[in-house]
Amino acid sequence: MEQNFAIAAQWVFLALVKPPEFSSSIDEVDEFYADGEKHCRPLLEKAAAYGEEQGLTVQTEMLHGxxxxxxxxxxxxxxxxxxxxxxxxxxxxxxxxxxxxxxxxxxxxxxxxxxxx
Ligand SMILES: Nc1ncnc2c1ncn2[C@@H]1O[C@H](COP(=O)(O)OP(=O)(O)O)[C@@H](O)[C@H]1O
Ligand SMILES: [Mg+2]
Structure with a gap:
């Protein structure tokens, strides 16, 4: 049977969490990233659930930078x-x-x- 590329592929849904725009202490940077992750996680989970519903193999990842x-x-x-x-x-x-x-x-x-x- 012919494989459907979109179904066979391994999809990675990425949230790219930006660093603060102004120089900050290490603690402030950590806090900034933690806030970013908190904001992104539900969006990423919702997107992944939708992708899975569509039959995709989905992995999620959050990257700092x-x-x-x-x-x-x-x-x-x-x-x-x-x-x-x-x-x-x-x-x-x-x-x-x-x-x-x-x-x-x-x-x-x-x-x-x-x-x-
Ligand atoms: N922080 C991010 N995490 C994940 N994807 C992103 C992020 N920023 C941009 N993208 C991707 O890049 C696309 C274009 O966004 P972008 O170039 O940032 O436009 P804008 O200038 O309107 O914010 C988005 O639709 C999304 O797919
Ligand atoms: Mg943008």
Whole structure:
């Protein structure tokens, strides 16, 4: 029987938790990341539950660091076949064709990138 690529693939749903923008003590950085994780965890779990409902094999992961850089490195290290992302995030400037993270990932990733409108 023909295998459906989307079903056979191992999907990793990633939340990229940004560091604080201004220099902070180590404790403050830890607290900042903890808040970020608290915010992201339910979103990630909801997305993973939906993916599983659709028959995907889903793993979730939260990474600390600058989003584009962390994502590009993670995909390369894991030898991912594909990165799938949206055009825009929750903030950002809606008048841009694609957001800054999407733009950086497309520019620097050696792993193929699909941007979903
Ligand atoms: N912190 C993040 N964690 C996970 N995915 C992200 C994150 N930031 C951006 N993305 C991905 O990049 C896409 C584009 O977002 P982005 O370039 O940040 O746009 P904007 O400038 O509107 O925030 C999002 O739809 C999402 O797939
Ligand atoms: Mg963004």
């Amino acid at each position: 600058h989003p584009a850089e962390s994502l590009v490195r993670y995909a390369a290290d894991r030898k991912a076949d594909l990165i799938v992302m949206g055009t825009h995030g929750m903030g950002g400037f809606k008048n841009l064709v694609i957001g800054s993270v999407a733009q950086k990932v497309v520019t620097y990733s050696k792993v193929p990138v699909t941007i979903m409108k």
